[in-house]
Amino acid sequence: EEDRMGEENSKRKSSYTRDTIISEELSEEDVALVDILFMHVLQDGYNIPPQYHDVKDSFSQLIRSCLKLHSIHPGKLSCILSVKPAILNAYRTMHGGAIGAVAERVSIACARTVVGKDKELFLGELRMSYLSAAPCNAEVVIDGSIIRSGRNITVVAVDFRLKDSRKLVYTSNATFYHMPVASL
Numbered sequence: 540e541e542d543r544m545g546e547e548n549s550k551r552k553s554s555y556t557r558d559t560i561i562s563e564e565l566s567e568e569d570v571a572l573v574d575i576l577f578m579h580v581l582q583d584g585y586n587i588p589p590q591y592h593d594v595k596d597s598f599s600q601l602i603r604s605c606l607k608l609h610s611i612h613p614g615k616l617s618c619i620l621s622v623k624p625a626i627l628n629a630y631r632t633m634h635g636g637a638i639g640a641v642a643e644r645v646s647i648a649c650a651r652t653v654v655g656k657d658k659e660l661f662l663g664e665l666r667m668s669y670l671s672a673a674p675c676n677a678e679v680v681i682d683g684s685i686i687r688s689g690r691n692i693t694v695v696a697v698d699f700r701l702k703d704s705r706k707l708v709y710t711s712n713a714t715f716y717h718m719p720v721a722s723l
Contacts, residue, residue: 601626602626602637602640602641602644605621605622605623605626605637605641606641606644606645607620608648611648611652612652613652613653614684614685614688615682615684615685616648616649616652616682617680617681617682617683618645618680618681618683619678619679619681619702620641620673620678620679620680620681620699621676621677621678622673622677622678623675623676630672631674632672632673632675633673633674633677635669638667638669638699638709638711639667641699642697642709642711642713643665646662646665646683646695646713647660647662647713647715648683649685649695649697650685650695650713650715652685653693654693654715654717657719658717658718659717659719660716660717660718661715661717661718663714663715664714665711665713665714666712667709667711668711669708669709670707670708670710671706671709672708673701673708673709677701677702679699679700679702679708680699680700680705681697681698681699681700682698682700683695683697690717691716691717692715692716692717693715694712694713695712695713695715696710696711696712697711697712697713698711699711
């Protein structure tokens with residue numbers, strides 16, 4: 540059975556290799572659906588522009604290229620995010636990992652408006668709620684605000700809203716622990 544699947548997969552483009560283990564408990568239809576999903580994601584969902592291919596920390600640069608700071612105040616900041624094809628998922632909406640990366644970056648920036656440079660921030664928790672979706676080419680307003688900041692901990696809330704409708708699409712809470720900066 541596995542040899543037959545390997546032969547079929549070598550005749551057409553597939554996400555499977557000869558070493559792929561396919562459970563006998565799955566129907567051929569289920570296997571084909573997974574294959575189609577993976578091929579769609581691998582071919583269409585991750586069209587990363589060439590300028591990011593061989594760059595150290597290219598994912599951060601990719602996220603930064605979509606994100607623009609709109610306003611900054613102590614304990615609050617606002618950004619505009621353009622949902623570009625490079626950060627889409629297979630459904631042509633913003634990828635959950637990109638949303639998490641943006642939430643982390645905005646949370647850190649927001650925390651830094653109140654936490655001094657003498658403290659290192661350690662991300663202890665990042666909670667995401669995916670309420671709806673941001674489609675390709677949408678603009679998303681991202682508002683970060685400090686919920687609580689004390690001597691050892693800072694908690695930040697981040698809301699993602701579609702710019703045109705103000706519809707809430709994602710929310711995030713981040714908890715940062717303050718650590719003394721280590722001296723070398």
